[in-house]
Amino acid sequence: MVVVGAGMVAHRLVESIVTREPGSWQITVLGDEDVAAYDRVGLTVCLTGTEPAEIALDPSVFAAEGVTLRTGVRATQIDRTARTVHCDDGSTHPYDRLVLATGSSATRPPVDGADHAACFVYRTLDDVLTLRSFVQRRTAELDRPMTGVVIGGGLLGLEAAGALQTLDVAATVVQSSDRLMSAQLDRPAGDALRRLIQERGMSVVTEARSTAVVTDRTGMICGVAFGDGTTLAADVVVFTVGVRPRDELARDADLAIDERGGVVIDAQCATSDPAILAIGEVASFEGQCIGLVAPGYAMAEVAATHLLGSAASFPGYDQSTKLKLAGVDVATFGDAFGTTAGALDVVYSDPIAGLYKKLVLSDDAQTLLGGMLVGDATAYGTLRPLVGRPLGGDPVAYLMPADTVAAAPSGDLPDDALVCSCNGITAGRIRLAVSEEGCTDVAGVKACTRAGATCGSCIPMVTKIVGAELAKTGHALRSGLCEHFEMTRPQLFDAIRVTGLDTFSAIVERFGTGRGCDICKPVIASILASLLHSHVLDGENAALQDTNDHVMANLQKDGSYSVVPRIPGGEITPDGLLAIGEVARDFGLYTKITGGQRIDMFGARLEQLPEIWGRLVDAGFESGHAYGKSMRTVKSCVGSTWCRYGVQDSVGMAVRLELRYRGLRSPHKLKLGVSGCARECAEARGKDVGVIATEAGWNLYVGGNGGFTPRHATLLAEDLDDEMLVTAIDRFVMYYIRTADRLQRTAAWLEDLDGGIDALRAVIFNDSLGICADLDAAMATHVDAYEDEWKATLDDPDKLRRFASFVNAPTLPDPALAYTIERGQPRPATADERDNGRVLIAGTTLEVRS
Amino acid sequence: MTLLAPPAATTHAAQWTPVCAIDDLESERGRAALVGDTQIALFLLYSGRIHAVSNRDPYSGAHVIARGIVGSRDGAPTVASPMYKQVFDLRTGRCLDALGKEEKSLTTWPVAVRGGEVLVRWGSTL
Incomplete structure (x- = not known):
């Protein structure tokens, strides 16, 4: 079998075949992009520096046995008689069955100058990366923020405008019809969307027909001209006026082509030649090509079923979709325009809150036919599966803000109701996963059925169904900590x-x-x-x-520990550096500077820890708590005491904060940063609490972190004085400690917090929950009660007993430890090095006078 | 477990070997001990029972089992390796949660207490 195209739909087809019947087909996949399949829906994230690899689809599919992927190869001709496909690299591929999944290409309108180098389309990874590098280069040349015009106010246009904005390009969306997303939204919904887009700093022009791209004397683009004689300034232009099915191969091979373009297919996805199938955006079903991924996936599943010898048919397009465009939620489902005879509209519109929601009901107001949601699409997951069914409640309840939606009936959906439209999973299939296949939580159901695995919009609904089904068997959807505690x-x-x-x-x-x-x-x-x-x-x-807290050091891979003394704010005297250096040298420890401006000493054995800390405490150091789920470090830049640009004493503030919060235990590690000016050398916005100096005081940011899912902290308050800053951080930290889940960092906690940053601000500055006095008192007790836990341990013989290597040989080093010298320092020996005997045994490292 | 074949003692009949005093142990916290060249981990449970298992974590190769958190799973007394958190049944050494890895177990030895002294039956494994 040959598949032409290696995009999302082709990927799904091959995945379906190789998971259902591995080895049933020899499959050659021909992709003309240089990269393998990626999530085209998620393209925009690549503009802001996300590596293209992060949006790649599961590479094991095209690497499966029997599958050959050829990228950067374009199919040029189909020979239907010989059943072969010819490619531009001279290769020829024979087929028994051929699947066309060539997708669409972006079109450029007939506008003068549309082929200028500063004009872009928005379709492929290559398009996006080229646009990004152009904007970066041109911004540097111009030495000012750029202006951009996006021609086309559909789904892609808004996506592109949002993308330009993230690149600091002031974007205007130009739409020829009277509203944005005219194919999906009615006039009031389009207007609501327009207001929301404008609130986000983008401009929108409707009913404007562009005629030419205008260049200046240097040949660079300077604007776009319109039919009514007006022009808009622009340094870059993106065309998002539509896509055209890539049906050239099929045309040349004399397959039936729809008059509006697209390869005609029947409900089995077969073209006019039964040996050739077409799926995805290139396929025209009942006179329509649709540029959404869910119907493409549905076609891929139908085609896979046929290729494996079973029967299935494509039910027609479900154009329901939920998207976040330029930061705005938009969803439509079912008969959104109310074209059914006698259809009734129930509309909730709140221009101040930026909401527009419409439900379309049958003439007896009982059955849900469809709807549109702009500004808040939370109800989408609940409503879409109900299309064609009795709503079972007051329609208005579904349109009110989120809380009421949660109360809407849902767990009792009929078994055949489609819950996950991306993967075609019904309510019955989800129930089966719980009742017959032993799934006990949402993650299990997701892994087992794929429900919610693509866009995730149905997860709230899946959660309810799983919860209801578990309840039937007498179980509850577990939210507790573990088998020992039902509580969170x-x-x-x-x-x-x-x-x-x-x-x-x-x-x-x-x-x-x-x-x-x-x-x-x-x-x-x-x-x-x-x-x-x-x-x-x-x-x-x-x-x-945990062992780290138990011995107050960080466990390493070989069972030894690392030791990190506190260095508040990263400020350390030369004598302090010497003292740490001497300890590390005397105990043969590997040393490294940490990301939080500390010094980490590795390779300390359990029984050495008290001696090492005895030396460190004598030199004036105390525990750095690098081992705990606790306040770790306050990183700082040098600030106004030395720096030419610093406007506040960032080191002084960092030391003050670190000494205040040292030893504080929390649900996860906590990191702080203080920068002395807006240049942000301390990278404070990557911390749980980030403080950035202003001329007038301090700006406070919260909820940032690096790690697996990096996130910038959000501005909580501006221009605070020293005392107010400390009070605000006290309350933030204490509120987090009391209410966060296990291992939930501040970013995720803030995301889950009802009302988000505004609610947090109200708690901290307006005492909206009436708990500030309590939080302040708790922090005051912490500050008063602080003692260095290492010093306290050294003073207590009972506690020191824990540091024996063996209960019957307390000072004998672990005989299994072995080290090798690399770049002048010891590191754990590899298995090979141990086998070859080229190692230092732990017992021979320098003994210390005691 | 092949790596922890008991030392010289195998040539003799199995014998109860004293390791430490029961007062050296702490409730629900392990202690490492050396028997011959072998590192074992002793655990005193809340119930008062004592278990001896190999101290070597089969998943990391490091001798750290004694430093794991003691608990229970479906009634079985357990220790979780401090390295990658695999959970073992202290009575049998069986891995109850391999966290997606191949199942590997710990060697166990019978334990007795006599006159305040903890004895491990050496030269035989359960």
């Missing part, structure tokens, strides 16, 4: 605070079952630390600590 971390925090219980045994007896595990024990240790401020190794609770 915030619930447990409140329960422990209210009851005043202070040991794990008492807590698990009252609120849980069993003897705990590596999930719940550290959580309870952290909660008790927040409430009691006791030492990590006090009493029974020492047994709750």
Whole structure:
């Protein structure tokens, strides 16, 4: 079999065949882009620096046995008699069955100068990357922000305008009809969308027909001219006026072509030649080509079923879609324009909040026919599966803001209702996964059925169905911590605070079952630390600590530990540097500077930790808490004391904050940063709490992090004075500690917080929950109760007993440790090096006077 | 488990070998001990029972099992390796949660307490 095209739909076809019947077909995939299949819907993220590899689709599909992928190869001719495909690289591929999945190409309108180098289309990864590099280069040349015009106010146009804006290009969307997205939205919905787009800083011009791209004396683009004689300034132009099915191959091969373009297919996806199928945007079904991925996927599944010898038919286009365009939610589903005879519209419009929602009902107002949602598409997941069914409630309830939607009936959808339109998963299929296939949560159902695995808009609905089905079998959708506690971390925090219980045994007896595990024990240790401020190794609770907290160092891959003394704000004296250097040298430790402006010493053995810390404490250092789910570091730039540009003393503030929050336990690690001016050398916006100096004080940002999903912190308040800044951070941190889930960083916590940043601002600055005094008192207790936990340990022989390497040989080094010298420092030996005996055994590293 | 074949003692009949005092152990926290050349991990449970398993984590190769968190799973007493968090049944050494990896278990030894002393039956494995 030969598949022409290697995009999303081709990928789905091959995936379906190789997962259902591996090896049933020898498949050659011919793709004319140089890259393998990627998520075209997610293209825009590549503009802002996301690596193209991150939007790639599962590469194992085209690498499966029996599948050959050829990229950068364009099919040029189909020989239907010989059943071969010829390519531009001279190769010829024979086929028994041929699948055309060539998609569409972006069109450029008949406008003078549309082929200028500063005119772009928006379709392929290459288009997007070329646009990005052009904008970056041209912005540098012009040395000012650019202006851009997007011709075409459809779905892609808005996507492109949003993309330009992220590149700091002031964008105007030009639409020839009277409203944006005229193919999907009616006039009031289009107007609502227009207002939302304009609120986001983009301009919109409607009923304007562009006639020419205008260039200046240097030949560079300077504007776009319109039919009415007006012009708009522009340094870059993007055309998003439509797509054309890439049906040339089929035309040349004399397959039936629709008069409006596209290869004509029947419900089995067969073209006029039964040996040739067409799927996706190139296929014309009942006189229409549709540029959405979900119908393309549906065609791919139908074609795969046929190729595997079974029967299936394409039910027709479901044009329901939910999108976020330039930051605005837009969704349409079913008969959105109300073309059914007697259809009734129920409309909720709130121009101030930027909402427009419309439901289309049958003439008896009972059956949902379709709808449009602009500004808030939360209800989409609930409503779309109900199309063609009784709404079972007051339609207005579905149009009110999110909370009421959650209460709408949903778990009792009929089995044949389509819930995930991307993957064609019905409510019945999801129920089967729970009742017959043993899935017990949403993640399991998603992995098992693919429901919600593509766009994710149906996840709330899937969650409800899974919950309802589990309830039937007497189970609840687990939201608790682990098998020992049904409660979530915030619930447990409140329960422990209210009851005043202070040991794990008492807590698990009252609120849980069993003897705990590596999930719940550290959580309870952290909660008790927040409430009691006791030492990590006090009493029974020492047994709750993860090994890092238990020995107050960071476990490394070979079982040794690393040691990080606190260096507040990254400020350290030459004597301090020497002291750390001497310790590292005397104990043979590998040293490295950390990302948080500390010095990390690796290769310390369990029994060496007290000696090492004895030296460090004598030199004036204290624990850096690099091992805990705790406040880690406050990174700073040098600030106004030395820097020519600094406007505030960022080091002084960083030291103050670090000394205030040192030792604070939290649901996940906490990092802070303080920059002395807007140049942001401390990278504070990548931290949970970022402070950036202004002429008038400090701007406070919260909820940033690096890591797996990097995120910039959001502005919480501006121009705070020192005292207000500290108070605001106190409250933010304490509120987070009390209400976050286990291992939930501030970014995810803020995202989940009802009302988001505005609600947080109200809590912190207007005391909207009436808890500020409590939060302030909790932080004050923490600050007062702080003691260096390493010093306290060294002063307590009972605690020191834990640092014996062996209970019957307390100072004997672990005989399995072995090291190799690399770049002048020790590192764990590899298996090969151990086998060859080229290692230093731990016991021979420098002994220390005790 | 092949890597932890008991040392010289195998040539003799299995014998109860004293390792430490019961007071050296801490409830629900492991302690490493050396028996011959072998590193074992001793666990004193909340119930008062003591278990001995190999200290070597089969997933990382590091000798760290004694430093894991003790708990229970469906009633079975467990330790979670501090390295990559695989969970083992302390009674049998069986891995109860391999976290998607191949299942590997810990060696176990019988334990007795006599006169405040913890003894491990050496030269035989359960």
